[in-house]
Amino acid sequence: xxxxxxxxxxxxxxxxxxxxxxxxxxxxxxxxxxxxxxxxxxxxxxxxxxxxxxxxxxxxxxxxxxxxxxxxxxxxxxxxxxxxxxxx
Amino acid sequence: xxxxxxxxxxxxxxxxxxxxxxxxxxxxxxxxxxxxxxxxxxxxxxxxxxxxxxxxxxxxxxxxxxxxxxxxxxxxxxxxxxxxxxxxxxxxxxxxxxxxxxxxxxxxxxxxxxxxxxxxxxxxxxxxxxxxxxxxxxxxxxxxxxxxxxxxxxxxxxxxxxxxxxxxxxxxxxxxxxxxxxxxxxxxxxxxxxxxxxxxxxxxxxxxxxxxxxxxxxxxxxxxxxxxxxxxxxxxxxxxxxxxxxxxxxxxxxxxxxxxxxxxxxxxxxxxxxxxxxxxxxxxxxxxxxxxxxxxxxxxxxxxxxxxxxxxxxxxxxxxxxxxxxxxxxxxxxxxxxxxxxxxxxxxxxxxxxxxxxxxxxxxxxxxxxxxxxxxxxxxxxxxxxxxxxxxxxxxxxxxxxxxxxxxxxxxxxxxxxxxxxxxxxxxxxxxxxxxxxxxxxxxxxxxxxxxxxxxxxxxxxxxxxxxxxxxxxxxxxxxxxxxxxxxxxxxxxxxxxxxxxxxxxxxxxxxxxxxxxxxxxxxxxxxxxxxxxxxxxxxxxxxxxxxxxxxxxxxxxxxxxxxxxxxxxxxxxxxxxxxxxxxxxxx
Numbered sequence: 001x002x003x004x005x006x007x008x009x010x011x012x013x014x015x016x017x018x019x020x021x022x023x024x025x026x027x028x029x030x031x032x033x034x035x036x037x038x039x040x041x042x043x044x045x046x047x048x049x050x051x052x053x054x055x056x057x058x059x060x061x062x063x064x065x066x067x068x069x070x071x072x073x074x075x076x077x078x079x080x081x082x083x084x085x086x087x088x
Numbered sequence: 089x090x091x092x093x094x095x096x097x098x099x100x101x102x103x104x105x106x107x108x109x110x111x112x113x114x115x116x117x118x119x120x121x122x123x124x125x126x127x128x129x130x131x132x133x134x135x136x137x138x139x140x141x142x143x144x145x146x147x148x149x150x151x152x153x154x155x156x157x158x159x160x161x162x163x164x165x166x167x168x169x170x171x172x173x174x175x176x177x178x179x180x181x182x183x184x185x186x187x188x189x190x191x192x193x194x195x196x197x198x199x200x201x202x203x204x205x206x207x208x209x210x211x212x213x214x215x216x217x218x219x220x221x222x223x224x225x226x227x228x229x230x231x232x233x234x235x236x237x238x239x240x241x242x243x244x245x246x247x248x249x250x251x252x253x254x255x256x257x258x259x260x261x262x263x264x265x266x267x268x269x270x271x272x273x274x275x276x277x278x279x280x281x282x283x284x285x286x287x288x289x290x291x292x293x294x295x296x297x298x299x300x301x302x303x304x305x306x307x308x309x310x311x312x313x314x315x316x317x318x319x320x321x322x323x324x325x326x327x328x329x330x331x332x333x334x335x336x337x338x339x340x341x342x343x344x345x346x347x348x349x350x351x352x353x354x355x356x357x358x359x360x361x362x363x364x365x366x367x368x369x370x371x372x373x374x375x376x377x378x379x380x381x382x383x384x385x386x387x388x389x390x391x392x393x394x395x396x397x398x399x400x401x402x403x404x405x406x407x408x409x410x411x412x413x414x415x416x417x418x419x420x421x422x423x424x425x426x427x428x429x430x431x432x433x434x435x436x437x438x439x440x441x442x443x444x445x446x447x448x449x450x451x452x453x454x455x456x457x458x459x460x461x462x463x464x465x466x467x468x469x470x471x472x473x474x475x476x477x478x479x480x481x482x483x484x485x486x487x488x489x490x491x492x493x494x495x496x497x498x499x500x501x502x503x504x505x506x507x508x509x510x511x512x513x514x515x516x517x518x519x520x521x522x523x524x525x526x527x528x529x530x531x532x533x534x535x536x537x538x539x540x541x542x543x544x545x546x547x548x549x550x551x552x553x554x555x556x557x558x559x560x561x562x563x564x565x566x567x568x569x570x571x572x573x574x575x576x577x578x579x580x581x582x583x584x585x586x587x588x589x590x591x592x593x594x595x596x597x598x599x600x601x602x603x604x605x606x607x608x609x610x611x612x613x614x615x616x617x618x619x620x621x622x623x624x625x626x627x628x629x630x631x632x633x634x635x636x637x638x639x640x641x642x643x644x645x646x647x648x649x650x651x652x653x654x655x656x657x658x659x660x661x662x663x664x665x666x667x668x669x670x671x672x673x674x675x676x
Contacts (some may be wrong), residue, residue, distance in 0.1 A: 006441040010465070011463045011465055011466055012466070015218060015219075016171050016174065016222075017407065020174050023178075027179060042517060043180045045179060045180050046178050046179070046180030047174050047175065047177075047182060048178050048180070048207055048226065051211075051219060051222055052207070052210055052211060052214070052219070054214045054215070055218045056216065066298055067378060079375050084465070087407060087465075
């Protein structure tokens with residue numbers, strides 16, 4: 001399992017469309033993916049779960065990937081967040 | 089139950105004007121209380137199949153609704169259903185539901201409602217308004233799934249259950265209800281929750297039926313109402329009216345109907361004064377749903393398209409393409425009429441952003457351009473979308489909430505940069521797009537001649553101008569006696585602004601509530617304004633007054649108003665003039 005802390009930098013945070021982008025990646029991957037923020041941890045393959053984190057700009061989330069393609073998945077997710085979900 | 093109660097008045101927020109008198113129709117969405125039924129092991133598979141079939145059916149329904157919404161209400165309405173499709177495709181939600189059915193031996197509808205409620209509760213707890221509002225979307229989607237699984241929770245088709253035309257009473261109106269509502273079926277809408285920008289409010293305005301929202305307690309009375317009155321002007325709901333109340337409202341309703349017929353007649357006549365001055369009467373809108381009203385009332389175009397509602401009502405913050413489709417739709421449907429789009433004017437409390445800390449005084453804090461400058465990506469996509477939609481040359485831009493020249497220069501530079509960017513991508517846009525500003529902060533009025541050299545037009549927002557000039561929060565009831573648009577200082581501000589615009593040969597219009605006050609219209613014409621922007625249904629009322637005015641007499645009136653020193657003197661000058669020259673006050 002790999003765990004990494006990532007900072008959300010797009011101005012609107014993890015609202016519906018970025019959440020959908022993120023879930024598109026996680027559901028394609030075989031590994032389990034969980035994301036936590038503050039006290040809450042959610043399954044990152046669920047858009048409802050991801051939105052429930054209410055992750056706003058500048059908040060930090062912790063991504064956990066566990067499974068055969070965990071490295072690939074983590075890299076893709078980090079890339080997505082770093083590139084502001086390719087929206088801005 | 090069913091006990092007849094005496095006349096009772098409830099108060100809510102007026103959402104759409106008009107008087108409705110009729111019987112109530114119960115359109116309350118019951119709290120989803122699907123009872124738990126235990127099923128045996130061998131029934132589990134059948135329940136899961138039923139659930140999956142309902143998912144498929146619901147998905148098809150939503151896709152269908154989305155198509156119809158795009159046709160009827162426009163791109164903006166369709167957007168809500170996009171988000172619902174994301175929710176229904178949530179694999180984790182599906183897995184959780186299937187697991188719940190098989191591990192607890194319960195029927196599918198119970199599992200869906202149970203899981204929905206858990207999510208709802210979790211979402212409602214969230215501090216951020218954008219995220220907590222998503223509870224409604226989950227509820228809407230889950231209701232549809234459950235409806236598609238059971239015969240009891242039938243889909244209510246209003247056209248078959250209403251007893252003639254009735255007043256629809258609901259706790260809340262969901263996006264999926266929209267297509268069920270039709271002007272020919274309902275007299276009015278009353279909801280227990282919601283404010284003036286709720287889905288119910290926008291819907292009723294676009295249908296042009298009287299509506300009052302946020303009437304707390306209304307659903308409790310449902311069984312005790314034999315007749316009710318909805319006053320969409322004041323927000324009053326009168327349950328079981330006394331004969332005298334009934335008669336007076338009946339009379340008002342009758343007058344209103346005559347008025348509407350007359351308004352329609354007026355709306356076809358040209359908007360000119362007795363001395364042949366052409367006055368443009370534009371509309372203030374906040375949604376594509378209002379385009380039809382603009383056309384119906386023969387407005388000269390849109391003087392103020394408030395973009396705030398687009399962002400507040402949409403589940404996703406709108407992307408550049410989403411915005412482009414909305415602006416393009418307004419531009420196309422209203423062509424060749426003009427459409428003036430005001431850049432997003434919201435306060436930090438509305439944006440989903442930790443950076444905008446809670447402000448003690450948000451009206452004087454980070455809002456309008458101040459906020460947009462802090463969010464360059466948002467501003468960039470906003471400007472790109474507007475410019476991309478400007479190809480028909482009927483769109484112009486208003487810069488909101490500016491206090492000094494540098495904010496204007498900065499915005500103009502950003503617009504120029506965006507144009508270059510679009511040009512390099514080979515996209516078409518109006519290179520000469522007109523750029524104006526909202527005149528709503530007194531400092532801008534004091535330097536209006538200098539500002540007029542930098543912009544193509546002024547749009548005066550009297551509501552904010554009054555509030556900032558008199559230091560009286562317009563939402564604070566305790567200072568409502570101070571907040572007064574007829575204060576001579578406000579009139580002087582208008583005079584200075586109009587003179588500066590004329591001197592520098594730029595356009596000037598007024599889009600505040602003042603343009604909709606009948607008695608103020610002669611004054612505005614007298615001050616030299618030739619463009620007024622009002623709510624669409626007020627267009628004929630304004631036109632009717634204008635057709636009875638002589639602009640030279642109005643000028644004399646304005647000069648008198650500029651010489652007095654109290655609002656009371658201004659009011660009495662205006663009332664006297666109105667009585668002599670127009671006669672009865674068309675808005676009572």
